[in-house]
Amino acid sequence: MLDARGLACPIPVIRTQQAIQEASPESLEVLVDNRPAKENVTRFATRAGYSVSVTALEDGEFALLLTKNG
Amino acid sequence: MKKDNFLRSNWLLILCGLVIGAAAVVLGYHGNPGNMGFCVACFLRDIAGSLRLQTTGPQYFRPEIVGIVVGACIMAFAGKEFKAKGGSSPVTRFFLGVFVAIGALVFLGCPLRMIIRIGSGDLNAVIGLVGFIVGILVGVVFLKKGFSLKRAYKQSVTEGLAFPAAFLVLFILSVATGLFSQSESGPGSMAAAIPLALVVGLIVGALAQRSRLCMAGGIRDAVMFKSFGLIAAFGAILVAVLAGNLLLGNGLHFSFDNQPIAHKDFLWNFLSMLLVGWGCILLGGCPLRQLVLAGEGNGDSAITVIGMLAGAALSHGFNLASSVKGPTHYGKIAVIAGLVVVAFVSFTNRKGD
Numbered sequence: 470m471l472d473a474r475g476l477a478c479p480i481p482v483i484r485t486q487q488a489i490q491e492a493s494p495e496s497l498e499v500l501v502d503n504r505p506a507k508e509n510v511t512r513f514a515t516r517a518g519y520s521v522s523v524t525a526l527e528d529g530e531f532a533l534l535l536t537k538n539g
Numbered sequence: 540m541k542k543d544n545f546l547r548s549n550w551l552l553i554l555c556g557l558v559i560g561a562a563a564v565v566l567g568y569h570g571n572p573g574n575m576g577f578c579v580a581c582f583l584r585d586i587a588g589s590l591r592l593q594t595t596g597p598q599y600f601r602p603e604i605v606g607i608v609v610g611a612c613i614m615a616f617a618g619k620e621f622k623a624k625g626g627s628s629p630v631t632r633f634f635l636g637v638f639v640a641i642g643a644l645v646f647l648g649c650p651l652r653m654i655i656r657i658g659s660g661d662l663n664a665v666i667g668l669v670g671f672i673v674g675i676l677v678g679v680v681f682l683k684k685g686f687s688l689k690r691a692y693k694q695s696v697t698e699g700l701a702f703p704a705a706f707l708v709l710f711i712l713s714v715a716t717g718l719f720s721q722s723e724s725g726p727g728s729m730a731a732a733i734p735l736a737l738v739v740g741l742i743v744g745a746l747a748q749r750s751r752l753c754m755a756g757g758i759r760d761a762v763m764f765k766s767f768g769l770i771a772a773f774g775a776i777l778v779a780v781l782a783g784n785l786l787l788g789n790g791l792h793f794s795f796d797n798q799p800i801a802h803k804d805f806l807w808n809f810l811s812m813l814l815v816g817w818g819c820i821l822l823g824g825c826p827l828r829q830l831v832l833a834g835e836g837n838g839d840s841a842i843t844v845i846g847m848l849a850g851a852a853l854s855h856g857f858n859l860a861s862s863v864k865g866p867t868h869y870g871k872i873a874v875i876a877g878l879v880v881v882a883f884v885s886f887t888n889r890k891g892d
Contacts, residue, residue, distance in 0.1 A: 474690065475624065475627065475690030475691040475692060476687060476690050476691075477627065477687075477688065477691070477822075477823035477824075477839070478756070478823055478824070479682070479756070479759065479760065479763065479764070479823075480682070480687050480823075482763075482764060483682055483683065483763070486764075502622075502624075503620070503622060504620055505751050512766065513764055513766075528693065529619070529620075529622055
């Protein structure tokens with residue numbers, strides 16, 4: 470799990486990118502606490518070949534579940 | 540097909556860019572200083588003057604700035620995106636804000652005015668843009684190495700509203716009383732009517748909040764993620780300014796010479812915007828974006844804006860800001876000092892968390 474809450478843009482995306490590049494995981498959960506981060510991580514993960522399911526948590530936080538396509 | 544998708548997913552950013560560009564031309568036409576329809580650094584400097592934090596430069600409580608902060612705040616509430624948070628290295632951010640403002644005032648414009656200057660034919664601003672891009676690229680290297688100013692935490696709504704509320708109160712005081720200073724000549728005396736400036740600021744703040752527009756983010760995201768939405772907004776501002784100038788018959792004089800409120804010292808146009816670009820990447824956004832985030836309840840951005848106010852005040856109090864004659868001796872020293880500080884912050888926060 471990657472906790473990117475509280476980090477300023479674009480650091481959540483960079484951390485996601487690094488996690489994907491290092492281990493190429495089948496799935497990865499990313500926590501973010503604002504909508505721009507949710508949008509940016511989703512956009513990046515989609516392009517990197519992952520599908521993303523978003524769960525809205527309390528306090529405007531989001532859990533993004535990234536799953537490798539195919 | 541691909542183009543259609545690009546337009547569909549980035550139409551708001553492009554619209555926002557076009558509106559900002561048009562707004563800049565309209566404000567310039569209605570009295571704001573030349574090629575300065577909108578300049579966050581210059582306007583914060585004017586506000587610092589009106590509050591008498593500096594007494595040697597322009598003085599005017601610019602309604603545009605209040606409009607941006609309050610417009611972003613209202614839009615954030617409407618979209619349920621207002622979030623009070625803070626605590627991500629506030630003191631470091633304050634000083635980065637100081638040096639971003641100093642850099643911008645040595646160049647004579649924030650990144651937004653840089654584009655407006657280019658769109659009005661000022662080639663000196665192209666040199667600034669090259670410096671800005673180089674600064675962003677240097678910042679990106681540190682981002683890739685893991686740079687972070689550490690995470691922010693949730694704060695109370697009072698904390699989140701403190702900055703937008705204080706700015707609104709100061710603005711009301713500036714209109715309703717004679718408490719604050721206003722220049723009688725020079726750029727501080729040149730201003731569009733208050734209602735127009737305020738409404739334009741509100742619209743720009745609201746749109747920029749929705750679209751996440753950021754001058755530094757455009758180049759950063761294009762380089763780091765091959766994501767071109769933000770940079771399209773950058774282009775849209777340029778197109779709107781060019782078109783606006785042609786429509787108003789201002790003509791376009793592409794040259795280095797005799798540009799309004801600009802100097803033509805290549806080296807210091809380059810270095811000062813390098814400092815601004817690098818600083819903005821460490822801060823996570825350009826001065827405009829900091830105003831918008833401060834309106835959304837982000838205390839780290841609020842302290843950055845306060846840092847920029849302080850930097851703008853210092854720039855005039857200590858003769859760091861350039862004039863049309865060029866950069867000052869102390870301005871050059873301050874830019875070098877700023878580069879040393881951003882380098883130090885970059886190296887020491889490489890593994891931020």
